[in-house]
Amino acid sequence: MNALAQPLNLPPERAGTEVRLRGVTRSFSGRTVLRDVTLDFAPGEFVALIGKSGSGKSTLLRAIAGLDDGVDGSGTIAVPDDRSVLFQDSRLLPWKTVLRNVVFGFRAPDAEARGRRAIADVGLAGREDAWPNALSGGEQQRVALARSLVRQPRLLLADEPFGALDALTRIRMHGLLFDLIRQRRPTVLLVTHDVDEAIKLADRVLVMDDGRIVLDRHVGLPHPRPKSDARFEALRTSLLAALGVSDDV
Amino acid sequence: MTDTAGSNVYSPYLPQRGHESEPRPGAPAGALARKPSRLAFGRLPRGGILFGPVLLILVWEFASAIGWLSPKFLAAPSTALVTGYDLLVSGTLAEHFLASAKRAYLGLGIGVAIGLALALAAGLSRIGEASIDGLVQIKRAVPTLALIPLAILWLGIGEVMKIALIASSVMVPIYINTHAALRGIDLRHVELARSVGITRSEFLREVASPGALPGFFTGLRLAVTTCWTALVVLEQINTSEGIGYLMNRARDYGQTDIIVVGLAIYAALGLGSDLAVRFWERRALGYRKALNS
Ligand SMILES: Nc1ncnc2c1ncn2[C@@H]1O[C@H](COP(=O)(O)OP(=O)(O)OP(=O)(O)O)[C@@H](O)[C@H]1O
Ligand SMILES: [Mg+2]
Numbered sequence: 001m002n003a004l005a006q007p008l009n010l011p012p013e014r015a016g017t018e019v020r021l022r023g024v025t026r027s028f029s030g031r032t033v034l035r036d037v038t039l040d041f042a043p044g045e046f047v048a049l050i051g052k053s054g055s056g057k058s059t060l061l062r063a064i065a066g067l068d069d070g071v072d073g074s075g076t077i078a079v080p081d082d083r084s085v086l087f088q089d090s091r092l093l094p095w096k097t098v099l100r101n102v103v104f105g106f107r108a109p110d111a112e113a114r115g116r117r118a119i120a121d122v123g124l125a126g127r128e129d130a131w132p133n134a135l136s137g138g139e140q141q142r143v144a145l146a147r148s149l150v151r152q153p154r155l156l157l158a159d160e161p162f163g164a165l166d167a168l169t170r171i172r173m174h175g176l177l178f179d180l181i182r183q184r185r186p187t188v189l190l191v192t193h194d195v196d197e198a199i200k201l202a203d204r205v206l207v208m209d210d211g212r213i214v215l216d217r218h219v220g221l222p223h224p225r226p227k228s229d230a231r232f233e234a235l236r237t238s239l240l241a242a243l244g245v246s247d248d249v
Numbered sequence: 250m251t252d253t254a255g256s257n258v259y260s261p262y263l264p265q266r267g268h269e270s271e272p273r274p275g276a277p278a279g280a281l282a283r284k285p286s287r288l289a290f291g292r293l294p295r296g297g298i299l300f301g302p303v304l305l306i307l308v309w310e311f312a313s314a315i316g317w318l319s320p321k322f323l324a325a326p327s328t329a330l331v332t333g334y335d336l337l338v339s340g341t342l343a344e345h346f347l348a349s350a351k352r353a354y355l356g357l358g359i360g361v362a363i364g365l366a367l368a369l370a371a372g373l374s375r376i377g378e379a380s381i382d383g384l385v386q387i388k389r390a391v392p393t394l395a396l397i398p399l400a401i402l403w404l405g406i407g408e409v410m411k412i413a414l415i416a417s418s419v420m421v422p423i424y425i426n427t428h429a430a431l432r433g434i435d436l437r438h439v440e441l442a443r444s445v446g447i448t449r450s451e452f453l454r455e456v457a458s459p460g461a462l463p464g465f466f467t468g469l470r471l472a473v474t475t476c477w478t479a480l481v482v483l484e485q486i487n488t489s490e491g492i493g494y495l496m497n498r499a500r501d502y503g504q505t506d507i508i509v510v511g512l513a514i515y516a517a518l519g520l521g522s523d524l525a526v527r528f529w530e531r532r533a534l535g536y537r538k539a540l541n542s
Contacts, residue, residue, distance in 0.1 A: 065444060067440055067443060067444060084444070084445075085444040087437070087440075087441070089437065091437055091438070091440075091441045093438060093441075093455075093456065093459070094536050094537065095459040095460075095462075095534075095536050096455075096459075104441075104445055104447075104455070105442070105445030105446055105447040105451070106445070131535075131536040132536075133536060133537065133538075147445075151445075
């Protein structure tokens with residue numbers, strides 16, 4: 001079942017600021033990769049970040065995740081502790097079964113039952129005791145998604161999590177991500193290189209170029225969002241223009 | 250099928266009409282034979298590895314039977330077999346074997362424990378690495394045999410000296426391989442561990458140790474053969490029991506059959522230990538077998 005096919009009845013956004021970045025700068029051996037990034041994400045906001053390869057998207061996401069100590073830089077970042085990172089690779093521990101990977105570091109009294117439920121949610125019921133190496137690439141990605149889902153984080157940071165997937169699996173994963181959002185309305189930062197994916201899923205799209213946010217647009221379209229919609233088209237054209245690409249290639 | 254290329258155009262990439270119905274010689278239509286790749290050797294059938302050793306024994310037996318090999322030079326395999334059986338029945342073999350096994354495995358156990366402890370200390374802390382790694386590298390460069398004189402001066406010529414030397418030679422491969430595996434731990438796994446917020450001891454237990462396990466097993470496979478190798482030399486020194494003693498005494502009396510029995514036992518123990526470690530390794534690292542990509 002495709003969650004995108006139905007209109008969403010989302011709970012109202014919580015007021016305030018969930019993620020706050022002020023003048024965030026990062027550089028690697030003298031080369032500046034993030035330049036004075038200032039951003040606020042509202043609670044429950046779904047933000048997509050697009051940009052050319054090497055523009056600094058992953059660097060920004062890692063800074064927000066707090067995984068970049070040791071990197072030169074300045075600025076302040078305030079984020080909730082309750083956050084979960086979905087990496088571009090599935091990053092499963094090969095010596096742990098699917099279930100053990102999903103509940104890895106998850107400290108809830110009913111962790112195991114919730115882990116099983118999350119595995120079923122991503123369509124892998126029955127594979128709880130399989131080794132990651134025995135799964136296909138798409139299945140491994142789904143286990144990684146289950147690992148994020150089960151934590152029901154307040155902030156989900158996803159770095160091109162669907163990049164390595166075929167179009168069909170991707171659509172299923174979009175549906176799963178939407179289910180997660182419907183359940184608990186986390187704040188989401190989704191890094192992607194797919195403009196359509198960004199418009200389809202996000203409340204707000206950021207375009208990054210050479211370490212700067214060069215465009216910040218609210219999507220403001222009702223779900224579902226067919227590509228044939230004129231507003232979808234218009235938004236895509238302006239995003240592509242900000243990326244320096246024209247649509248009619 | 251539709252004629253895409255036009256009937257007067259020949260293209261090697263398009264199926265030509267006239268060829269469609271004619272099966273190519275030797276290739277049944279529709280059947281794709283699964284030939285083994287020529288780039289890799291096919292796997293040996295079960296037990297195929299025994300071919301070389303069996304051939305050697307046959308040639309050896311033959312050479313002894315027709316008198317090319319004098320028993321003074323080397324006893325025939327069949328003679329050695331009979332001698333081995335006699336030693337077994339009389340209980341002599343068991344006594345010497347147990348003495349040897351006790352030394353080897355005691356030394357192995359102690360050496361593995363020390364090597365592992367040092368590897369963990371060096372692999373998981375900077376101070377540990379700074380103080381331990383250089384020393385072990387130096388120890389590695391010094392052959393065990395070269396330590397015998399000092400070891401005798403310090404520990405005497407008894408069992409303690411022998412076990413200590415075995416342990417010290419076993420410790421090296423365990424340390425080197427486990428330490429390298431700990432150092433080479435996948436940084437992406439470290440990052441994941443940080444992002445899910447686990448404690449340091451959980452990290453040790455659930456990420457670092459399993460990550461270093463393949464290296465430990467490589468070290469252990471080297472160690473089980475090392476401990477027997479060290480034993481051979483050490484059992485030449487002041488002892489009245491052990492396989493090495495048995496062989497030395499046989500040398501004095503020119504009994505090549507007993508020497509062959511001793512060699513066979515060393516070989517069997519070395520191979521057996523390696524087999525046991527590999528069996529354990531396969532079970533502990535079973536998750537790797539399912540490689541999919
Ligand atoms: N650890 C590092 N050391 C040195 N340079 C780095 C490091 N990490 C990133 N960079 C550099 O910073 C720049 C931005 O990298 P980043 O990974 O943020 O790009 P990105 O926008 O995520 O690109 P992609 O879409 O290809 O993933 C790149 O030029 C990269 O070479
Ligand atoms: Mg990236």
